Amino acid sequence: MTLGMEVFIPSSTITFSPPNPWFxxxxxxxxxxxxxxxxxxxxxxxxxxxxxxxxxKDRCTARIRRSKTLFLRRKQ
Numbered sequence: 879m880t881l882g883m884e885v886f887i888p889s890s891t892i893t894f895s896p897p898n899p900w901f902x903x904x905x906x907x908x909x910x911x912x913x914x915x916x917x918x919x920x921x922x923x924x925x926x927x928x929x930x931x932x933x934x935k936d937r938c939t940a941r942i943r944r945s946k947t948l949f950l951r952r953k954q
Contacts, residue, residue, distance in 0.1 A: 900949035912938040
């Protein structure tokens with residue numbers, strides 16, 4: 879019965895443009911790394927975990943800034 883419904887009932891998919899079209903997989907990866915470092919820092923506060931978090935935060939900021947800049951350059 880389900881197969882018959884799928885064949886005869888038209889389906890449509892609605893696609894939305896992403897809110898941040900410059901945000902791609904590299905941005906997602908550095909954001910995940912930053913979040914993981916933040917959780918590690920909160921779970922076991924130490925100089926090493928604080929340093930790892932600051933490094934991850936700086937990399938994330940730089941990657942996102944670079945992605946935005948490249949996106950805007952390509953758009954012009």
